[in-house]
Amino acid sequence: MRKIAVGLLGLGNVGSGVVKLLADNADSIRERLGGASVEIRRILVRETEKQRLVDVDRKLITKSASSILDDPEISIVVELIGGEEKARQLVLDAIAHGKHVVTANKALLAAHGDELFAAAEKKNVDLYYEASVGGGVPIIRALREGLASDRITEVIGIVNGTSNFLLTKMTDEPQPFEQILAEAQRLGYAEADSSLDVDGWDAAHKLCVLVPLCFGISIHTKDVLVEGLRGIEPIDFRYAERFGFVIKPLVIAKDHGDSLEARVHPTLIPRRFMLASVNDVYNAVYVSSHALGQSMYYGRGAGMMPTAVAVVSDLLEVSRNLLSSSVGGPPTGRVRTPKRIRAAGELESRYYLRINVLDQPGVLAQLAGLLGEQGISISEMVQEGQRTDGKSACVVMTTHIAREENMQAALMRINLLPAVVAPTRLLRIFDRPGENATRGGKTA
Amino acid sequence: MRKIAVGLLGLGNVGSGVVKLLADNADSIRERLGGASVEIRRILVRETEKQRLVDVDRKLITKSASSILDDPEISIVVELIGGEEKARQLVLDAIAHGKHVVTANKALLAAHGDELFAAAEKKNVDLYYEASVGGGVPIIRALREGLASDRITEVIGIVNGTSNFLLTKMTDEPQPFEQILAEAQRLGYAEADSSLDVDGWDAAHKLCVLVPLCFGISIHTKDVLVEGLRGIEPIDFRYAERFGFVIKPLVIAKDHGDSLEARVHPTLIPRRFMLASVNDVYNAVYVSSHALGQSMYYGRGAGMMPTAVAVVSDLLEVSRNLLSSSVGGPPTGRVRTPKRIRAAGELESRYYLRINVLDQPGVLAQLAGLLGEQGISISEMVQEGQRTDGKSACVVMTTHIAREENMQAALMRINLLPAVVAPTRLLRIFDRPGENATRGGKTA
Numbered sequence: 001m002r003k004i005a006v007g008l009l010g011l012g013n014v015g016s017g018v019v020k021l022l023a024d025n026a027d028s029i030r031e032r033l034g035g036a037s038v039e040i041r042r043i044l045v046r047e048t049e050k051q052r053l054v055d056v057d058r059k060l061i062t063k064s065a066s067s068i069l070d071d072p073e074i075s076i077v078v079e080l081i082g083g084e085e086k087a088r089q090l091v092l093d094a095i096a097h098g099k100h101v102v103t104a105n106k107a108l109l110a111a112h113g114d115e116l117f118a119a120a121e122k123k124n125v126d127l128y129y130e131a132s133v134g135g136g137v138p139i140i141r142a143l144r145e146g147l148a149s150d151r152i153t154e155v156i157g158i159v160n161g162t163s164n165f166l167l168t169k170m171t172d173e174p175q176p177f178e179q180i181l182a183e184a185q186r187l188g189y190a191e192a193d194s195s196l197d198v199d200g201w202d203a204a205h206k207l208c209v210l211v212p213l214c215f216g217i218s219i220h221t222k223d224v225l226v227e228g229l230r231g232i233e234p235i236d237f238r239y240a241e242r243f244g245f246v247i248k249p250l251v252i253a254k255d256h257g258d259s260l261e262a263r264v265h266p267t268l269i270p271r272r273f274m275l276a277s278v279n280d281v282y283n284a285v286y287v288s289s290h291a292l293g294q295s296m297y298y299g300r301g302a303g304m305m306p307t308a309v310a311v312v313s314d315l316l317e318v319s320r321n322l323l324s325s326s327v328g329g330p331p332t333g334r335v336r337t338p339k340r341i342r343a344a345g346e347l348e349s350r351y352y353l354r355i356n357v358l359d360q361p362g363v364l365a366q367l368a369g370l371l372g373e374q375g376i377s378i379s380e381m382v383q384e385g386q387r388t389d390g391k392s393a394c395v396v397m398t399t400h401i402a403r404e405e406n407m408q409a410a411l412m413r414i415n416l417l418p419a420v421v422a423p424t425r426l427l428r429i430f431d432r433p434g435e436n437a438t439r440g441g442k443t444a
Numbered sequence: 445m446r447k448i449a450v451g452l453l454g455l456g457n458v459g460s461g462v463v464k465l466l467a468d469n470a471d472s473i474r475e476r477l478g479g480a481s482v483e484i485r486r487i488l489v490r491e492t493e494k495q496r497l498v499d500v501d502r503k504l505i506t507k508s509a510s511s512i513l514d515d516p517e518i519s520i521v522v523e524l525i526g527g528e529e530k531a532r533q534l535v536l537d538a539i540a541h542g543k544h545v546v547t548a549n550k551a552l553l554a555a556h557g558d559e560l561f562a563a564a565e566k567k568n569v570d571l572y573y574e575a576s577v578g579g580g581v582p583i584i585r586a587l588r589e590g591l592a593s594d595r596i597t598e599v600i601g602i603v604n605g606t607s608n609f610l611l612t613k614m615t616d617e618p619q620p621f622e623q624i625l626a627e628a629q630r631l632g633y634a635e636a637d638s639s640l641d642v643d644g645w646d647a648a649h650k651l652c653v654l655v656p657l658c659f660g661i662s663i664h665t666k667d668v669l670v671e672g673l674r675g676i677e678p679i680d681f682r683y684a685e686r687f688g689f690v691i692k693p694l695v696i697a698k699d700h701g702d703s704l705e706a707r708v709h710p711t712l713i714p715r716r717f718m719l720a721s722v723n724d725v726y727n728a729v730y731v732s733s734h735a736l737g738q739s740m741y742y743g744r745g746a747g748m749m750p751t752a753v754a755v756v757s758d759l760l761e762v763s764r765n766l767l768s769s770s771v772g773g774p775p776t777g778r779v780r781t782p783k784r785i786r787a788a789g790e791l792e793s794r795y796y797l798r799i800n801v802l803d804q805p806g807v808l809a810q811l812a813g814l815l816g817e818q819g820i821s822i823s824e825m826v827q828e829g830q831r832t833d834g835k836s837a838c839v840v841m842t843t844h845i846a847r848e849e850n851m852q853a854a855l856m857r858i859n860l861l862p863a864v865v866a867p868t869r870l871l872r873i874f875d876r877p878g879e880n881a882t883r884g885g886k887t888a
Contacts, residue, residue, distance in 0.1 A: 017735075021593045025593045028593075029593065136737060136739055137739060138586050138589070138739075141585070142582050142586065145582070145757060145761065149466075149469045149472075149473065149753055149756040149757060149760065150465075150753050272721070274721050274722075274742065277716070277718050277720075277721045282738075284740075290749075291465065291749040291750065291753045292580040292743060292744060292749070293580060293743070293747075293750065294726075294742075294744070295580055295582075295741075295742060295744070296728075296741075296742035296743065297739075297740075297741060297742075298741075298742070299736060299737070299738065299740065300736060300738070300739070305734075305736070306735065306736050306737065308735065309593055309594050309735045312593040313589060313593060316589075317589065321768070324765070324768040
């Protein structure tokens, strides 16, 4: 029977998982492929002598990319080296050699997706990337296939497991962010260099992978409002709870018809919203579409095996395409309907403000006045008694829907008030009235 | 360009939705199929003169099944007439004529899946059924494709929207079941004949569709422990909450290696378990597998458009297979590994018991004694003060894990006690320790 030869670029955690899954499931894979087998023909590594997580035939290991790219029998290249520039060159080379590509690299797709998809289309090869967003969550396939005949209006996701772990911890234990982060790093839940996760860039990359798939337009991280977790304090979780919210690290993209909104920030969401139950390192993507209404996909966002499962499911899909001569199938991320991306200032949201003020008469009136000047109205407000110094107080409020540029203007003026003794903490609220509400129609 | 001709059996809600989606999305479907179009060639109905939900060319309407089955140009038949026997014959005839089949009919698949899949395999045609379970939840595709290289150990689902709606209502409002049901029927959330939904049979059919896909073995409703919602009282929701649970209508299938467990019943689940947030008519399926760990798929379980989206996504998938000559692909529900189905008595669970007793000394000792004789130990217990008659009391308890046959034996004896004044209410508890807990490994 036919063998499908695969070249693996990289043999770290995920690569080792792929090797293991292909070996463990060889029989069922053969059954699914009508007798054909998927075999790893060669593995590109940086250090040939390194200890590996799986047993691999030494003869497969190579430091030469061209031994993969120039091998005419290798039909699928799996890119798992990460990073941008080298990965980009290898993927482009693989495509140029007529090879199909499976990648888990969201940073690569976020930065160079247009170029790569165009190259793949031109050479009529497949470029699959299920593992790039929410490893254990088959969100790419669901969006591409399940919603094929539907029109998506909004996507809201928790797509960075480390951020979700940190905010879940802070919800459960009132400890400072830096302390929680240090503990997470010690436990291996956060990288030593945490900025990609904590500052929102990993999530932004993933949003840039989802948007073309959902809305048919390409987008870059520079078009996205990105805010990370730093500066959130334990007290913010307490107030959020008091107002009926939990704080989650969200990515949000919404189609406004003429324009698209895209943002990444820690967000207050109602406790009963489905995403509020997504805890620890789990990921979820919540999709609203015309015909389906709401749907959600939940699972482990990362880790060796979930990501490897996603890579192998792509490998099987491309193999099926190969065996049935239907590669280069439906578009996977092409630009279709150019649409303006809304600038940060245009975005609209409800807001949470925690303002540290001197406890003196007239301060509240000043705050309300500055917000009112910008057309922002207050929804709820709490003024907490004296803090330890006995002189300052904490004013916490939520607003009704306001425009980001108005809020930023008000915020600047608020922080300039003599009575305001520390920078105001601003968080955005995602409030979905009627969420999960029952609607008409036959049910079963 | 090529046209793929479709014969539609049935033009009710879902059929009308399919007609509408194919018309509304004609352009994007053509783009996805490389220029080919999907066209409805003929529609089988019972009454040709009936008013329809969509405009349809009168010439397409027919009362003659053979005008579809004998049309060599029709390559895909979509079965939406429901019911078992007539649908079975039509699907078998369609397969015998070499046509690919898309169906939304879970009752058909639950009763005759083996026969239909065998016939499809023999004729090398596709038999797709995404719409049969959880309309708006692409669970069939996710299980078949996304988890292709993984091994599923357990599936837990809320797959009947009506039941979930009723239990959600009873959680929110302390009203008797029959009253809630009558209201749901008035609002159109429950059928006039509600027994298929309320007594668990619709859910059992869906479980019988999921099990072959997840575990490679076929199963029939007679093998499944099925209990419906009747007999649940508002007070049960109050006690459930007191013990930290909510009550959800679950289907559960679990692989025990040598045997398989399958059951359908209202279940107490911990409040923080993801499925506890699935409310109203929404469905969700929660899957545990070796490599992925936990994942969940959530969406609208039924309704015209969600179900139609699922049917159209199958139509597109089969069309892609047709265009690429790869029909009759991977197995969709064949028996692979014969495995014993556990009898009801063998099942194990924690239990909730609400026992109405005369308020007299020694009753608790009798209850504990009868449970103890069966090796069942009590986890928590509450005895509620006198009821309105001043003579009887309510003993509510949860047990540790026990075997169903032991519990049923104890229950029989408990109900025979002179001090027990009404049949005891038994509910099962699905308690998943460590649910959603954080585990080791790199996260991102």
